[in-house]
Every structure is written in structure tokens, then in C-alpha cells.
Amino acid sequence: MGRYMVKRVLMSIPLLLVISFLTFVLINLSPLEPAEVVLQSQGVPKITEELLEQTKEELGLDKPFFIRYIHWLIDCIRLDFGESFVTGKPVWSLIGPAFLNTFKLTMVSSVIIILLSIGLGIICALKEGKFIDHSVRGISFFLTSMPPYLLASLMIWYFSVQLDLLPTSGMTSYQSYILPVTVITISYAGIYFRVVRSSMLTNLNEEYVLFGRASGLPERLITMHVLRNSLQVAVSVFCMAIPIILGSTVVIENVFAWPGLGSLSVRAILSRDFPVIQAYVLLLAAAFVVFNTISDMINAAMNPKLRNDL
Amino acid sequence: MIHLLEVHQLKISEASTGKVIVHDGSFQLKQGSCLAIVGESGSGKSVTCRAIMRLNKPWLRQTGRILFKGENINALPEKEMRKRRGKNLCMILQNGMGAFDPSSVIGVHLKETLSEHFGWSNHEIAEKMKKAMESVMLKNPSEVLNKYPHQLSGGMLQRIMIALALVLEPDLIIADEPTTALDTISQYEVLEQLIQLRERLGVAMIFVSHDLGVVKRVADDVLVMKAGKIVERGEMQTIFLAPRHPYTKYLVSTKLALSNHFRRLMEENSVAES
Numbered sequence: 409m410g411r412y413m414v415k416r417v418l419m420s421i422p423l424l425l426v427i428s429f430l431t432f433v434l435i436n437l438s439p440l441e442p443a444e445v446v447l448q449s450q451g452v453p454k455i456t457e458e459l460l461e462q463t464k465e466e467l468g469l470d471k472p473f474f475i476r477y478i479h480w481l482i483d484c485i486r487l488d489f490g491e492s493f494v495t496g497k498p499v500w501s502l503i504g505p506a507f508l509n510t511f512k513l514t515m516v517s518s519v520i521i522i523l524l525s526i527g528l529g530i531i532c533a534l535k536e537g538k539f540i541d542h543s544v545r546g547i548s549f550f551l552t553s554m555p556p557y558l559l560a561s562l563m564i565w566y567f568s569v570q571l572d573l574l575p576t577s578g579m580t581s582y583q584s585y586i587l588p589v590t591v592i593t594i595s596y597a598g599i600y601f602r603v604v605r606s607s608m609l610t611n612l613n614e615e616y617v618l619f620g621r622a623s624g625l626p627e628r629l630i631t632m633h634v635l636r637n638s639l640q641v642a643v644s645v646f647c648m649a650i651p652i653i654l655g656s657t658v659v660i661e662n663v664f665a666w667p668g669l670g671s672l673s674v675r676a677i678l679s680r681d682f683p684v685i686q687a688y689v690l691l692l693a694a695a696f697v698v699f700n701t702i703s704d705m706i707n708a709a710m711n712p713k714l715r716n717d718l
Numbered sequence: 719m720i721h722l723l724e725v726h727q728l729k730i731s732e733a734s735t736g737k738v739i740v741h742d743g744s745f746q747l748k749q750g751s752c753l754a755i756v757g758e759s760g761s762g763k764s765v766t767c768r769a770i771m772r773l774n775k776p777w778l779r780q781t782g783r784i785l786f787k788g789e790n791i792n793a794l795p796e797k798e799m800r801k802r803r804g805k806n807l808c809m810i811l812q813n814g815m816g817a818f819d820p821s822s823v824i825g826v827h828l829k830e831t832l833s834e835h836f837g838w839s840n841h842e843i844a845e846k847m848k849k850a851m852e853s854v855m856l857k858n859p860s861e862v863l864n865k866y867p868h869q870l871s872g873g874m875l876q877r878i879m880i881a882l883a884l885v886l887e888p889d890l891i892i893a894d895e896p897t898t899a900l901d902t903i904s905q906y907e908v909l910e911q912l913i914q915l916r917e918r919l920g921v922a923m924i925f926v927s928h929d930l931g932v933v934k935r936v937a938d939d940v941l942v943m944k945a946g947k948i949v950e951r952g953e954m955q956t957i958f959l960a961p962r963h964p965y966t967k968y969l970v971s972t973k974l975a976l977s978n979h980f981r982r983l984m985e986e987n988s989v990a991e992s
């Protein structure tokens with residue numbers, strides 16, 4: 409088991425390297441000249457060829473592509489993502505706090521989504537085809553198909569403006585969490601509880617359930633076995649849900665003015681702040697790799713077959 | 719002669735569409751005897767077996783009377799029925815690999831079953847299972863108990879089910895194609911163990927198979943099913959020598975060749991063993 413863990417962690421290192429390289433290539437494929445962007449944002453009135461060359465040199469942009477990548481990579485490992493073209497502040501001082509805010513929002517939402525999905529998934533699977541199964545699926549279908557920004561706007565209008573119960577925006581107290589978390593939960597719980605439900609149903613149709621029942625085991629015990637096998641599938645889906653939500657908070661954060669990665673990245677893209685965009689993409693990609701690794705490890709701990717194969 | 723099991727007009731249909739899967743089937747099983755159910759794929763053998771256990775899917779409806787030791791178990795409350803499953807009525811399935819929870823070691827299922835029915839301690843269970851497993855020719859029983867299903871062969875898993883039945887000492891064993899998924903050698907071994915199981919416990923058995931050659935070895939009576947109907951029934955020898963229904967004739971003629979092959983194999987095996 410320990411050997412598998414070490415192996416799995418080592419396996420993610422080349423993956424991270426490939427991702428960092430692709431990030432770097434993609435950003436550098438952009439038709440815009442970074443030096444020009446810097447000068448523009450500094451409000452230089454007339455950009456001369458000379459000035460451009462000088463800025464390039466300052467930014468190290470005159471060096472060959474691969475050298476630049478290596479330098480950037482080494483800096484990234486030291487959490488030094490360079491300086492923002494626009495504000496001149498270190499990128500980490502912008503992205504760090506924003507990431508923390510988004511991470512808090514994501515984790516609170518994810519925990520609620522996971523608990524809700526497991527609960528609803530179990531109930532619906534055990535009551536397959538009954539009234540409760542149909543109503544939960546119907547309601548969730550309706551809610552999931554609503555666009556999040558519409559849902560968010562409606563909720564702000566009703567709970568914050570009409571009833572004046574909750575803050576409209578920002579991140580001031582625990583109350584600020586309620587609306588964004590609700591919107592995110594509604595958008596995702598409907599998808600993930602279906603995963604739990606269908607995985608439960610698949611398992612309920614397995615022979616071992618028949619044999620368990622034929623041996624006279626109480627339903628309670630059989631459900632435990634089914635649950636354990638179903639959650640194995642669900643765990644990896646849930647682990648991947650966290651980075652997905654992390655990356656998809658852009659809309660929610662902009663509606664609720666949440667001071668997180670979503671808001672920051674939109675601003676960075678609009679002002680072509682390359683170092684910030686680069687760091688954002690890299691951070692999200694790293695989050696995917698990390699959670700993917702965690703999910704594999706949990707799966708290995710739960711599934712004896714996987715554990716032995718590797 | 720009192721019958722252990724009397725099935726009267728068992729009809730199984732789909733609740734929503736009313737489509738009949740098994741038509742008014744009636745048959746009896748004497749104490750300690752073995753009834754084989756043969757028939758082509760989809761003829762309703764498995765559905766009939768599960769109907770006796772009352773383990774068909776909820777969307778299938780079954781009517782009729784199933785008298786087990788004189789009691790209509792088709793009308794029993796689920797809770798009472800559950801107590802009889804395993805304890806009085808045992809099932810042995812075709813696919814051993816699927817029959818155990820893939821994420822638990824084999825011992826877990828056995829422990830849960832035995833402590834449910836007898837309330838034995840883990841130690842007692844381990845002792846009894848080990849003895850039973852040795853008697854079905856499973857080596858290193860304590861190791862096997864700590865193995866996951868995917869680490870064992872189909873034949874071993876089948877013999878573990880038989881060992882469990884040995885400990886449970888039921889009145890009736892329903893074996894739904896217990897040897898179909900196995901290679902010829904394991905098929906022979908499992909069949910031998912089933913025959914010995916009957917001898918040891920004097921237990922009655924319903925034995926489902928496609929293969930008349932195998933059936934001939936174990937069964938006293940035969941039931942031939944086709945498209946949900948019982949088309950022929952009788953004693954093993956009679957059916958074999960003088961099949962009446964055209965479908966039975968067809969089965970006997972096609973399976974004769976195979977059964978010869980099987981007998982040869984078994985003879986070779988017993989020569990090799992002695």
C-alpha cells in the first residue's frame with residue numbers, strides 16, 4: 409500500500425511538468441507582444457522600437473523560448489510567479505489570497521454537495537421508481553438546468569433585496585457564504601447525486617446482492633456492502649468535482665463580487681496580465697492533478713483489486 | 719411419501735405489462751431427492767428458482783402456492799422468509815466470481831451469514847468453515863478466508879459456496895447452473911462435491927442445467943422447460959430412454975454426444991487419481 413502511494417505521487421510529477429510546459433506554450437502563442445502590454449499599462453504615450461527592446465530585456469523576453477520556460481518553471485516551484493504587468497506587484501500576493509477565498513467557497517460547497525449527493529443518491533436508489541425517486545430527480549433536473557447566473561440573480565433579488573436577509577455581495581461574514589454556496593450546490597448536487605444513484609443501482613443488480621439475500625442476510629448489511637462498492641466509483645468523481653468547481657466559480661464570483669480567483673482571472677484576462685493568467689492556469693491544472701492523485705489513492709485504499717494490480 | 723417442496727400453479731409475470739414468464743408450473747420434490755430442471759436459455763429456469771427463494775426483482779409478480787415443509791412460503795411475510803433463506807433454503811449460483819462482494823474478503827460473507835443464523839462467535843465460525851472447506855478439498859482454508867474473490871478461481875468459489883451450505887445444513891439446496899461457468903476439470907470437481915454434499919446432509923436439491931450429461935449424474939427426477947412451460951417431467955432414466963416431447967428428444971440426442979465425452983473425461987480423472 410505504501411509503495412503504491414509513493415509510486416502514485418511520483419507519477420504525477422511528469423504530468424505536472426507537461427502541464428506547466430503546455431501552459432507556457434499556450435500563453436506564449438498569444439499574438440500579443442508582452443512588452444507592448446507592459447508599456448501600454450504603464451501609460452507610456454509613444455512606444456518606440458527602442459523602448460520595446462529595452463523592456464524585453466528587462467523582462468528577460470529576449471532570451472530563447474526554452475530558457476525562458478526553464479527560468480519560469482524554477483521560479484514557479486519557488487512560488488514566485490513573477491510580477492503583474494499591470495500593477496507591478498508580485499503575482500503570488502494577488503493570487504494567494506484570491507486562491508484562499510475561492511478555495512474556502514469551493515470546499516464549503518463541495519462538502520455540502522458530497523453529503524447531499526450521497527444522501528439523495530442512496531434514498532433514490534433504494535426507492536427506485538417510487539414517488540420520492542421521481543420527485544427528487546424531477547426537481548433536481550429542473551434546478552440543474554437553470555443557468556447559475558440567473559439563479560444567482562434571482563436569489564440576490566429575493567433574499568437580499570426583497571427580504572433584506574443576506575448580503576448582496578462580497579465576503580464579509582459567514583452569511584456571505586449562504587447565497588453563493590447555495591447556487592453552486594444547486595448547480596452540481598443534481599449531477600453528482602445521479603452518479604451515486606446509478607452506481608448504487610448497478611451494484612444492487614450484482615450477483616453478490618442476490619447471493620447475500622439468498623443467504624438470509626438482513627437488508628441493512630446488504631446495503632452496507634452495496635454502499636461501499638458504489639462509493640468507490642463516486643469517490644473519484646467527487647474528488648474530481650472539487651477542482652471542477654474551483655475552476656467554475658468564475659460566474660458565481662463575478663455575480664457575488666467574491667474576491668477570489670474567478671474575479672481575479674477575469675480582470676487579468678481583460679487587461680492581458682500574462683503572468684497572472686499563467687499562474688492561474690497553472691494553479692488550476694495543479695489542483696486537477698493533486699485531486700486526481702488523492703482520488704486514486706482513496707480508491708486504492710477502498711478497492712483491493714486496484715491495490716494489487718499496481 | 720411427504721413432499722419437502724410442492725409448487726402449485728406457480729405463475730410469474732411482469733407486473734407492469736402482464737407478460738407471463740412462467741406459466742402455471744407445478745412440481746414436487748421428495749425429501750432428500752434431486753430434481754433437475756433443464757431447458758434452453760430463457761426458458762425460465764432461473765426465474766423459477768428465484769421464485770422459490772422469493773428473490774425475483776420487485777417488478778416481477780408471482781402467484782400460486784409454494785409449500786415448503788407444508789407451509790406456503792409464497793404467503794410468508796418477508797421477515798419470516800428471510801430467516802428461512804440460508805438456514806432452510808440455500809442457493810448456489812453459477813458465477814462464483816460475482817457471488818461475493820468484490821471489496822470484502824470471502825470470510826466476511828461467511829461470517830455475516832453464519833452469525834446471522836446461528837449467532838456463533840468469529841472463532842466458532844472460523845473453525846466450522848475451515849472443517850467444511852477442507853472437506854470440499856479446499857487447501858489452506860484460513861488463507862482462503864482472507865482472500866478477495868478476484869484472487870480465487872471460479873471452481874474454488876463454487877466450492878466455498880458448497881462449504882457454506884455444508885455448515886448451514888439446509889433442507890433444500892437450489893443450484894442454478896453451478897458448473898456451467900467452469901472448465902471441464904473444475905466442473906468435475908464441483909459436481910463431485912455437490913454429490914457428496916447430498917450424501918452427507920441427505921439434503922434435497924434442485925439442480926438447473928443445460929447439460930443432460932451432468933444432470934444424469936446427479937438427478938433423480940427431471941423437469942424439462944421450454945418458453946416458460948414445463949413440457950416434460952419424470953424419472954431420470956425414463957426421460958433419457960424414452961423422451962416423449964419433441965424438445966426433450968432433441969435435448970437427449972444433442973447432449974448424448976457431449977455426455978459421452980464427459981464420462982470419458984471423468985473416467986480418465988478417476989484413473990489419474992487412483
Ligand SMILES: Nc1ncnc2c1ncn2[C@@H]1O[C@H](COP(=O)(O)OP(=O)(O)OP(=O)(O)O)[C@@H](O)[C@H]1O
Pocket residue numbers: 732739757758759760761762763764765766775778928
Ligand atoms: N429481472 C427480470 N425482469 C424481466 N424479465 C426477466 C427478468 N429475469 C428474467 N426475465 C425473463 O424471464 C425469461 C426467463 O429467464 P431465465 O433467466 O429464467 O432463463 P433461464 O432458463 O435461466 O436461462 P439461462 O439458461 O440462460 O440461464 C427470459 O425470457 C427473461 O427475459
Ligand SMILES: [Mg+2]
Pocket residue numbers: 763764765894895
Ligand atoms: Mg439461468
